[in-house]
Amino acid sequence: MVNKVRIATASLAGCFGCHMSLLDIDERLIELVAQIEFDRTPLTDIKQIGSCDVGLIEGGVCNAENVEVLKAFRRHCNILVAVGACAINGGVPAMRNQYSLAECLEEAYLSGSGIDNPQIPSDPELPLLLNQVHPVHDVVWIDYFLPGCPPSADTLFTFLGELLSGQPIQFAYRQIRYD
Amino acid sequence: MNPSFKIDGVTVPFEAGQSIMEAALAAKIYIPHLCHNPEFHPHGSCRLCCVTADGRSVAACTTPALDGMEVANETHEITTQRRLLLKLLFVEGNHVCPACEKSGACQLQAVAYHCGMLAPEFVHFYPRRAVDASHPETIIDFNRCILCELCVRASREYDKKGVFSIGGRGIQAHLMINSASGKLGDSHFSAADKAARVCPVGAILPKHRGYEVPIGKRLYDQESISQVGDVAAHQERDHGE
Numbered sequence: 561m562v563n564k565v566r567i568a569t570a571s572l573a574g575c576f577g578c579h580m581s582l583l584d585i586d587e588r589l590i591e592l593v594a595q596i597e598f599d600r601t602p603l604t605d606i607k608q609i610g611s612c613d614v615g616l617i618e619g620g621v622c623n624a625e626n627v628e629v630l631k632a633f634r635r636h637c638n639i640l641v642a643v644g645a646c647a648i649n650g651g652v653p654a655m656r657n658q659y660s661l662a663e664c665l666e667e668a669y670l671s672g673s674g675i676d677n678p679q680i681p682s683d684p685e686l687p688l689l690l691n692q693v694h695p696v697h698d699v700v701w702i703d704y705f706l707p708g709c710p711p712s713a714d715t716l717f718t719f720l721g722e723l724l725s726g727q728p729i730q731f732a733y734r735q736i737r738y739d
Numbered sequence: 740m741n742p743s744f745k746i747d748g749v750t751v752p753f754e755a756g757q758s759i760m761e762a763a764l765a766a767k768i769y770i771p772h773l774c775h776n777p778e779f780h781p782h783g784s785c786r787l788c789c790v791t792a793d794g795r796s797v798a799a800c801t802t803p804a805l806d807g808m809e810v811a812n813e814t815h816e817i818t819t820q821r822r823l824l825l826k827l828l829f830v831e832g833n834h835v836c837p838a839c840e841k842s843g844a845c846q847l848q849a850v851a852y853h854c855g856m857l858a859p860e861f862v863h864f865y866p867r868r869a870v871d872a873s874h875p876e877t878i879i880d881f882n883r884c885i886l887c888e889l890c891v892r893a894s895r896e897y898d899k900k901g902v903f904s905i906g907g908r909g910i911q912a913h914l915m916i917n918s919a920s921g922k923l924g925d926s927h928f929s930a931a932d933k934a935a936r937v938c939p940v941g942a943i944l945p946k947h948r949g950y951e952v953p954i955g956k957r958l959y960d961q962e963s964i965s966q967v968g969d970v971a972a973h974q975e976r977d978h979g980e
Contacts, residue, residue: 692865
């Protein structure tokens with residue numbers, strides 16, 4: 561039996577849209593599943609990452625836990641891929657970089673509209689927010705970038721297909737979009 | 740015999756006084772560009788249109804075509820340099836494509852698609868730039884401005900108003916508005932101005948409408964800018980209708 565390619569995925573400061581796009585591959589998933597197996601991913605609910613061939617990272621880096629997860633992925637994955645606009649440039653979450661962290665927290669938890677019992681959450685279990693949202697390549701080396709919000713299922717399928725078969729990674733004009 | 744030169748081996752005729760860019764446009768050969776618009780004096784500032792002419796790197800929009808000249812345009816080296824320039828433009832501003840109304844019809848995006856840019860890759864500046872929404876009909880989002888000076892040229896040369904200029908130097912360079920408050924709403928700008936229709940990105944946008952063209956039908960959704968042409972020409976055509 562041929563060894564399957566082991567893939568891990570994570571959503572950091574993202575909306576899970578890129579993961580939804582992965583599922584949008586639809587019936588072609590059956591083709592893929594014959595060649596791959598999942599390690600840590602929200603799809604398996606495995607919490608700790610093991611040794612992997614490919615890591616797919618959705619979302620930018622907005623808190624201390626994101627940094628930890630991202631570094632663990634880099635340690636365990638031979639190939640690490642930034643998937644989607646947020647992983648690539650911070651995306652919509654990085655629009656908070658226009659304000660200080662204090663301003664964001666005050667607006668969300670103290671002075672915004674419709675807030676009962678205003679207080680800034682401080683439970684020690686909550687990961688600390690970073691001052692700014694960063695693209696993943698600010699923290700670790702990234703081997704491939706797949707733009708899009710999200711990258712289309714076609715784009716993901718093309719990428720994974722080419723990667724698995726060892727072909728050069730190439731896309732048709734309509735498969736590369738920044739939005 | 741009419742004078743001619745070659746772009747990537749293809750013979751291109753030209754008339755005396757034409758730039759490499761003008762001759763290429765007339766011959767329907769695409770040279771990537773952002774600050775060039777055939778309606779205005781060439782500016783030569785974005786450097787995207789740099790080609791090698793007889794081995795020397797020059798801006799196609801400001802260099803006159805010469806008989807027998809050999810121009811290299813879409814080579815691996817030049818396209819790689821163009822991708823670098825585009826990446827620098829992306830990280831200097833705040834280009835949040837998924838949240839931008841111009842997305843899909845943005846020339847910065849389209850040229851980056853054409854040149855094969857997948858990601859900006861450099862460290863992002865995330866500059867803090869406030870949006871100017873003071874004008875009743877037009878909004879200015881400085882986060883997306885790439886300093887092409889097309890609005891500056893349009894307002895000065897065509898509208899005869901001089902509403903815009905570039906102030907500051909180097910990384911401090913920024914678009915300025917000619918009014919006592921520095922706000923667009925206090926200037927002589929009108930949404931009917933030529934300057935309102937030349938922005939290649941989403942820095943100058945009409946208010947009271949948004950996301951009118953569905954995804955899939957936007958200017959650059961199906962075909963490359965090398966086939967479709969500049970967004971400003973399409974904005975001009977829509978305005979005339």
